[in-house]
Amino acid sequence: MERAGMEQVTIQKSEGAKPRVLALNKSRTRLILGLIIAAGFLDVIDFSIVQVALPTIQTELVVSLAESQWIIGAYGLTLAGFLLLSGRAGDIYGQKKLFVFGIVLFTVASFTGGLAPSLLSLIVSRAIQGVGAAISTATAFAILVTTFPEGKERNRALGIFVSVLSAGFAAGSISGGVLTAAFGWRSVLFVNVPIGTVAAFLSQKFLVSNPGRATDKHLDLLGALSVTSGLILLVYSLTNAATDGFASLYTIVPLSISALVLAGFIAIESRSKSPLMPLGFLRRGTVFTANVLALILTSSAGGVIFLLTIYLQRVSGYSQLAAGLEFVPPALIFFFVGGWGSSWLVNRIGLKLVLVTSMSLITLGSALLTQITVTSGYFGILPGMLLWSFGASIGFPALNIAALAGTRPGEEGLASGIIGTSQRVGFPVGLAILLTIATVTDPPPVGPASQLGSLAGVVTGFQYAFLAATIISAIGLLIALRVKNPRMMFEHPIFS
Known part of the structure; x- marks a missing residue:
């Protein structure tokens, strides 16, 4: 159906289904895409920007190479572990609410990480950053889906979004080296604070408030607990495998436990009346x-x-x-x-x-x-x-x-x-x-x-x-x- 001043957006409606694509003017949709990209770019760039600063962090905090790897690992563990739960929670409680919360959590953790006096406090801040990144990343894709109709418009928006995130890895390596050399390693975390603050403010102001769109408002807590813990154990074991090998007990034990926990998740989902997945x-x-x-x-x-x-x-x-x-x-x-x-x-x-x-x-x-x-x-x-x-x-x-x-x-x-x-x-x-x-x-x-x-x-x-x-x-x-x-x-x- 074509309407005056609007792009052509039609739907195949299913019986009783809620419509979901927001009809916004082009400037509003571009702004929303820009906000989604900004949040996603922060999440991705944080992998490589901190990795470049690791040798300096290792020297200043007087930690071993193996210990310093958990500055990267903690972020990756929680990011991978909370993605599925975050995405489903957005469906139930509203994407905008969780998206803004994820950016705020990431920004606050970046600030505390920049102030970290010890390795432990830095690792904790990085883990919290990962949770914030998981929440904002999962809900960002969902907001994009509800903003752009399926077909050419969404394909174009997804292409721009994913390509900018992919380029963020290289951008992180370059900017991480420059910031560390000029201002020290703490700057690679502090740089997120003004960007995240502005992104959170603009998102709260311009994103469309929407209630959760899932028809079933029940969150499968047992499924959420099992899949999150299982994924964290899986990524933990694979991180160990990269340094200690697959034959190491530090790899075998968490890998085996993760397999059991994730198998339990599948069993829970197959029997649940309101499954997480x-x-x-x-x-x-x-x-x-x-x-x-x-x-x-x-x-x-x-x-x-x-x-x-x-x-x-x-x-x-x-x-x-x-x-x-x-x-x-x-x-x-x-x-x-x-x-x-x-x-x-x-x-x-x-x-x-x-x-x-x-x-x-x-x-x-x-x-x-x-x-x-x-x-x-x-x-x-x-x-x-x-x-x-x-x-x-x-x-x-x-x-x-x-x-x-x-x-x-x-x-x-x-x-x-x-x-x-x-x-x-x-x-x-x-x-x-x-x-x-x-x-x-x-x-x-x-x-x-x-x-x-x-x-x-x-x-x-x-x-x-x-x-x-x-x-x-x-x-x-x-x-x-x-x-x-x-x-x-x-x-x-x-x-x-």
């Missing part, structure tokens, strides 16, 4: 396939980006800041190709062909990286890195489109929570697998004369790791070939 939802349309591909794509990203960073610093001798700057070309690809190219391609050639193209480029890029040598240098890895980046840049937005396609009123937060969880879990999975493979042939140096041999061992391990990434991506390609283009639902707007 209705199991039938995963069988709808492209939801399950999109989440499997998201797990595969982020598994590749988690290992490949980390290994390339280590290669540039340890083998090629780049500084942390210089290594971060070398990721500017991939970041630009994510921003421009992912932001506009992916949604344009989905609208022109369909979701399936975009996903097949994405996984093909990622597989080819990973295969080129298997040819890495001690003397390859930056320009030796650049072709593979660029191909991989082109593939991933169109893949991430397309996967989010697939994961959100066909969601019903009251399921927006659930869908965004599930795809967000798949992506957050995939990252440590890939890092653990590829890092374990890479370190198999990494011999410890026994003297100055062994340095070249040690580097050769490191690079050989990287070759095997990139081969594993190629195989993982090829599996993703086979799955993408089985994807069916989702049937889009069209929606009547709610005028506000």
Whole structure:
């Protein structure tokens, strides 16, 4: 249906269903998209911006390398663990309310983290940051779904949103190096405070207040407790696997417990009258396939980006800041190709062909990286890195489109929570697998004369790791070939 002054937004209404797409003028929708992007950008950039500052934090707080890793790990644990719960809670209690609360929580934790006098207080602040990021990220996707109708408009908005977040990783590496060098490590946390404060104020003022859209207002507390604790244990075990290996008790014990807890979650959901995650939802349309591909794509990203960073610093001798700057070309690809190219391609050639193209480029890029040598240098890895980046840049937005396609009123937060969880879990999975493979042939140096041999061992391990990434991506390609283009639902707007 076309209305004067409005974009064309129609809906296939189901019996008794609430309409869900807000009919707002273009300037209002752009502002809402900007606020969502600002909050999401803060969440993503915080991974890499703090990682660059770790050596300085380690020195000032006098902690070991292993201890300092939990500054990153605490954030990742709570972020992955609370995504699904946050998304569903937004469906029940209202997306705007939780979105603003998530930004405020993240901002306050950034401030307390910047003031942290000890490692423990910093880790606690980082864990709280992760909870805030989980709440704002899950509800951000849901707000986007209720603001932009399914089809071209939503595809374009999702493309811009996901590409900016992807570029945030590179931006974090660069800005983290600059801020740490100029103002010290605390500045990488304090920088979030003014941005978060403004974002929270504008969100409260301009986002449309909406009650929870889920028809069932009951929150499955037992399911929430089991899935949150299970996911935290899973990510904890995978984080340990990346440093201690899969054979370590620090990996095996929490991994086994997480498997039992998550199996219990599935059993709870299958019997619950008001499940946190209705199991039938995963069988709808492209939801399950999109989440499997998201797990595969982020598994590749988690290992490949980390290994390339280590290669540039340890083998090629780049500084942390210089290594971060070398990721500017991939970041630009994510921003421009992912932001506009992916949604344009989905609208022109369909979701399936975009996903097949994405996984093909990622597989080819990973295969080129298997040819890495001690003397390859930056320009030796650049072709593979660029191909991989082109593939991933169109893949991430397309996967989010697939994961959100066909969601019903009251399921927006659930869908965004599930795809967000798949992506957050995939990252440590890939890092653990590829890092374990890479370190198999990494011999410890026994003297100055062994340095070249040690580097050769490191690079050989990287070759095997990139081969594993190629195989993982090829599996993703086979799955993408089985994807069916989702049937889009069209929606009547709610005028506000």
